Amino acid sequence: MFLTIPVLLGLTVLVFAIGRLLPGDPVALAAGPNATPAEIAAYAREFGLDRPVWVQYTSYLTGLLGGNFGVSIFTRRPVIEDLIAYTPATLELVFAAMALAILIGIPAGLAAAVYRDRWPDYLSRVAALGAISMPRFFLGLLLQLAFAMWLGWLPLGGRFPLTDDPPRLVTGFLTVDALIAQDLSAFWTACRHLAMPAIAMSLSPLATIMRMMRASTLEVMQQDYVMTERALGLSQRLIVTKYVARNAISATLTVIGLYFGWLLGGTVLVETIFDWPGLGLYATKAVVTQDFMPVIGVTLVIGTLFVCANLLVDVLYGVINPKVRTE
Amino acid sequence: MTEPPLLDIRDLHLSMTSFDGEAHVLAGVNLSVRRNEVWGVVGETGCGKSLTGLSISRLVPSPPARYLGGKILFDGRDLLSLDEAGMRNLRGHRIGMIFQDPTTNLNPAFRIGEQLVDVALAADRRNPDILGVAARAGRRARRRAARDLAVRTLAEVGITDAAERIDAYPHEFSGGMRQRVLIAMALIGRPDLLIADEPTTALDVSVQSQILALLAGMVRDHAMGVILITHNLGVVAKACSHVAVMYAGVIVESGPVAAVLRKPSHPYTRALMSSIPTSGVRRGELKGLPGQVPNLIKPPRGCRFAPRCAQAAEACRAGPPRPVDIGGGHMAACLKPGPAAEAA
Structure with a gap:
């Protein structure tokens, strides 16, 4: 169980890195086909995407602690709201x-x-x-x-x-x-x-x-x-x-x-x-538009649920097999 | 001796099919057990003693097993002619069984009380006297009565604090205690015949004698007939009234324990007894039996022991010897029975 946190952290690093390594410019995509370079830069600044990647990453992590999963650069909606709507x-x-x-x-x-x-x-x-x-x-x-x-x-x-x-x-x-x-x-x-x-x-x-x-x-x-x-x-x-x-x-x-x-x-x-x-x-749409905040959010939710499912199975083992319970 | 035997096995033949062919594993087993008799069935591994026990409860899977002939009369009824439902009416409630390894014979996922209660309820369906509740009593009353009976039976087999221990799981008991639980399970249906297949083999020596004493007490209290399968002649001497010695699917010698052990008349019995180490034996004096157990797919035509027997003659190889009474119900399936005429 105590491995959960490092695993989830590792997931965020991976998804963050992959999001930046992919070819293409998500900001340009989000800003629209007619945006000028200046408008694109302003758009990037609005979402904090002009900062170095590691700064973006640490600010994302500190946001997570407060339940802030970032904002979709496409819909400008907070990711957490979408997650709450789609997870059930x-x-x-x-x-x-x-x-x-x-x-x-x-x-x-x-x-x-x-x-x-x-x-x-x-x-x-x-x-x-x-x-x-x-x-x-x-x-x-x-x-x-x-x-x-x-x-x-x-x-x-x-x-x-x-x-x-x-x-x-x-x-x-x-x-x-x-x-x-x-x-x-x-x-x-x-x-x-x-x-x-x-x-x-x-x-x-x-x-x-x-x-x-x-x-x-x-x-x-x-x-x-x-x-x-x-x-x-x-x-x-x-x-x-x-x-x-x-x-x-x-x-x-x-x-x-x-x-x-x-x-x-x-x-x-x-x-x-x-x-x-x-x-x-939700994730499919976000991947197609390289909207990485929702992608990381979905990854984290699924990862957490996966861990919870396995934890539940371990508990059920104890319920079904009394020997496990006492060990 | 006027009372008819509880169990009468007559000329039982059984074969088992394996990849190598059909092995004739029981070749004319005869055994009759009366109430209050404790029969020890001894023999080495693979001689058919366990198969004989399982055959009585019809628990030998068939195929691969096939009954070639003979009868197993229990209370006058031939068990070999009963179907599975008919057998289920007898198991637990008329015929109880105890197996060798107490660590694997209790279901690990259920409290022992649960298992005892189900056995008691199954037995009660065949004989309503077991729980003694009215026929129209509800399920819950029945279960409660079964639980009370389980507590009493556990106490009877020497489990202290039975009322609390009944809710424990098998792994919370020691090996000896688990065997006591299994004995309680076998006895809760008040069977007339108890078949105990190596019930003490997996236990410590000190626990062994406790369990044997417990079994002996149970036999006395409930007037049961018992078949105690073992490979240990010491157990036979201590716990049995009668003994049957098996070799390669045949009972070679049988009779009251005192007669057989004092005057072993079949060469195999003598060989078996001389292979028991005692404290007086010096190095090199312990005798083994030369040769090997015969291949039962192609058994010897005559006496199955003949290939290893020092006294075997031509006649021994001609056909299987019939058991003869050499006095007081002491039977030996040998052409030359008698105290060792061995050229020593």
């Missing part, structure tokens, strides 16, 4: 995708192990292989084609229709806010928008979790204590769903933690395809 959208998407992956992947993996080399096993293994092999953006396009264009069941993209009133902002998660506001129709609308991007993001973690769960279940079922449990008359159902499952999940937990971080960084493609107003889409 991305988190909602990632949580939904992970929830799908866990809720389906774990029982499916368990079932595949129990029915080893019979049809549920083959079916889930073939499906998992397909899901892992399929690129997410391509899957996203297929989903849009099927459910939005042909069937017309789901909206093509976006998070909430601009024409509707979104529920009152509490958590920033539209689905949760809608439930808090007891607005079922808003909840339904939010879910319909969430469905396709969440499915597109969930498939590869789902497949990995399933395979991991299958492998660790097979391993756990070889353990002596499973033999004892059978020898003492516990039913197969109780042994598998209670005694084997908890042991097998603890091995799968690592993958879940890693995937959580991986999804956070991997939202860019899916958010772009589904026009989901999250960190990924």
Whole structure:
């Protein structure tokens, strides 16, 4: 945990350096095609970009301590405001995708192990292989084609229709806010928008979790204590769903933690395809215009969330495996 | 002796398929156990003693195992004809099992109480007397009764502060204590037959004798029949009323402990006994048995011990010898049974 701070510091240095090393002049880009050199210089001065890089960097760091993530040179909006607006959208998407992956992947993996080399096993293994092999953006396009264009069941993209009133902002998660506001129709609308991007993001973690769960279940079922449990008359159902499952999940937990971080960084493609107003889409726009303050901000947020996810996994280990707790 | 045996294994044959072929690992095992009898089953690693125990609970995975013939009569019913559900009705509640390694036989992710309660509830479903709660009692009342029973059983196997220790996890116990917990788990369903597969092998010598004494007390209190699988003749002498000596998938000699140990009649039993080191043995005097255990994929046609036996004759290699009673239920599967006629 104490490594978090140096890691995040290192990230800021890297992103800062890369931002300056890239060819092209972001200030000129931001000032517009018709700006004179004098106007560009004035623009740079306004944002403090005329100072030496290390001065810019230290002033950025001192700003961070006060929660100041700098200002976008394009929109002139403070980055922190954008981060507050976009982070919940991305988190909602990632949580939904992970929830799908866990809720389906774990029982499916368990079932595949129990029915080893019979049809549920083959079916889930073939499906998992397909899901892992399929690129997410391509899957996203297929989903849009099927459910939005042909069937017309789901909206093509976006998070909430601009024409509707979104529920009152509490958590920033539209689905949760809608439930808090007891607005079922808003909840339904939010879910319909969430469905396709969440499915597109969930498939590869789902497949990995399933395979991991299958492998660790097979391993756990070889353990002596499973033999004892059978020898003492516990039913197969109780042994598998209670005694084997908890042991097998603890091995799968690592993958879940890693995937959580991986999804956070991997939202860019899916958010772009589904026009989901999250960190990924925000970062993409900022990268294209070389607007580096938002890029650093997004990097820091994702880095922090990643660390938090791993911390959470470590805590969960303790919950599931009592031996870890006492050690 | 008028009471029919609790367990009667008759001419049990079992094979195991491996990459090299099908091994005939149990070749006509006969064993009958009555209540209050403690049978020690001894033999070296791979002789089939554990497989015999697991076969009774039908826990040998098949495939690769295949029952070629014979019967396992438990209370007059042939266990080999029961399906998995039928077996589950007996496991835990009629037939209890204890395994060798107490560190790996308790589920590490659950409190011991949780595991005990589930075993008690499973047994109670087959015999409502175990918890003694009314049939219409709710789930919570049932669990509470099961927990009370678990505390009592833990106390019975010598765990002090059972009421608090019941909420501990397995890793919070020492090896000997874990074996006590496992014994409690095996006994909580009040089984009639207890199969203990090397229950003391993984324990310190001092703990071993405590556990053996505990088992002996349990047998007395509950009038169980016990099969104690071990490779240690000392354990047999200390804890058993009867003994069966196994070699290469066959019971070569069996009978009351005193008779067999005092008058070993099968050459293998004698070899086994002379290989026990005692304090009086001087360097070079300890005898090993020359030769190797036969390959069970192509076992010897006659007596399976013949290739290593000093007294083997032509007749021994012709066909497997039948067990003969040499007095008082002392059986030996040997053509020339008797006290050592060895050319010393």
